[in-house]
Amino acid sequence: MNSIQSTPIVSLDSSFLESPIPSERQESIVAHFWRSRNKFPKQHFQPYFQYYTEQCRVVYQSHGNGLPIRTHQHIVEIATCVQDGSSRSEVNEFVQKCQWISDTTSQEAINASIDLTVRLLFMLDVGDFANAYSGRKKLLWVQGSMHDFVRETFSEAISLEHDGLRLDGAFNVCKMIRIAGFGVELTCNLYDHLRLRDVDKTVIIFHHASFLTVHRQTSIFPPGLVDETLATLALLFPQGDKEVQRWYNKQDDPEELDKNILSCGMVGRQIGSYRYWHDRLVMLKTEFDRTQPSTISQWWNDRRDGRQWYPLWVALSLTVLFGLVQSIEGALQVYKAYHP
Template sequence: MTYHRSTGGQWTQVDDFVTFMNKTYRQAVHSEVKKLTLADQNAIRGWKLVKKLDIELKGTDNLADHLLYSRQRNTLYFFHHVGFLNAHLQGRAHDIPLDSDMKMCLEMGTLPPLLLFETINSLQSVLFPSTDFKAHKMMERLVRKQDLDPECNHYAGYKRKDLSPGFDGAQYKYWGERLEILQNLLRERPPTTKWEKWLQWQSSDANAFAIAILALLISILVGIVSIGLSALQVWIAWMAWKYPVN
């Protein structure tokens, strides 16, 4: 039987399972691969999303919802079953080539190693790295309050021989689009302090128009004052001519 997962979360008989999985976990083509610099990764911290955007961070059991941002709920979901990911990476996915396709991996009873690596890396190197004290403490609180997988805070640093050439920890073929959304949210976030609001106003199109109008009004005012001074000088000269001082 063939299935398709609709946007409403229901399954209908449209695609076979491999096609469904490929659609659910679409791998970006080479030109679309998202690469994060260290500065990019440092910017997308879980605690910064909360502090700057008041986003709610919520663990999910659905891998397909990893890094999914709900604008309506202002919530970011992240797949928290790190133990599951590590079990596959150290088990059936261990000897599978990093760039293996979905069909072959499913036949082996696992998911593509690259998908597994990206998921762990986006959690433990981007959102909640152990090197960031605030991020690490936040994950501890989330694990406790939401009853998440305790291995979220266990940084195994699992390695494999083909990891470096195939995945350098900064490029994302599966989750790049969602990471880019988070980057854009942080760049475009509404100003909160008076200083930020002033800076945004200074750089806005509306401000440019307002400055142009203000410049025009100042020019008109200066022109009126100049005409008034000229008229005053003419009147003074006329009075001096009509009533000369002996």
């Protein structure tokens, strides 16, 4: 494959709020952001840059013209400092010394610029913005390097037992919906991946498979996190499953969807092999296993235990058959009574 470093140099001095971002500029941005040795097809960029433009809009709406960054180049300069392992305070000092920073720029606006850059680099909802309320714990990077912060955020500590749990073929998004009545919500925030929202029994899934695939070859995430996340996507969106494919394609506008989620490779069914997502998988699978169908449709589709499913539907079929026979016999008796 060609080196991504061979991408022609394109000016990034255009507004960071432009939409859509021209494909040549997208290539230049990801060359700086992802630092991958390989060049990827342009369609890999499309879902990510939907996220990129949305995050820029959200942060600009929070701070307006007080936000010091004006161009993609400004974001790239901050990103380079973050990627090089600088601490939060060092990144802050770097931004304050940039030529495009005004003497009247507030510290709050500088913090917002840094947090926006981090969001774009890691696809993590870092920072606190007035118009971006999520209802969950905030991710606030206040000290140390961003790499250290990410390692602390994604802990490998396991606290739940998984004895008796099997990640079988019935454990995918469509079965969750049809059998157990789960809701499924797609997210662009990696930290929310596999979170089960108890209030409405909705599982949240990070679906940017292309972003993850690119970062298999970078070192901005802890070792194993990217591969493990892709393994969970292969589990929930099994390759070649037409039903899952149809469901995913209906979830949003085509430009928002990352079709590479449907080809994430081999499925890892050993729950003990997961570290970062172990506890969330345990909670999710436990809730899935103990949820009983509540409608005829759910009963019909629930084949998690074939030993129970076949006898149940044989019994129901016989019951319906005998009931039908009795109804016919009753009707014949009534007919004979009036027509001896």
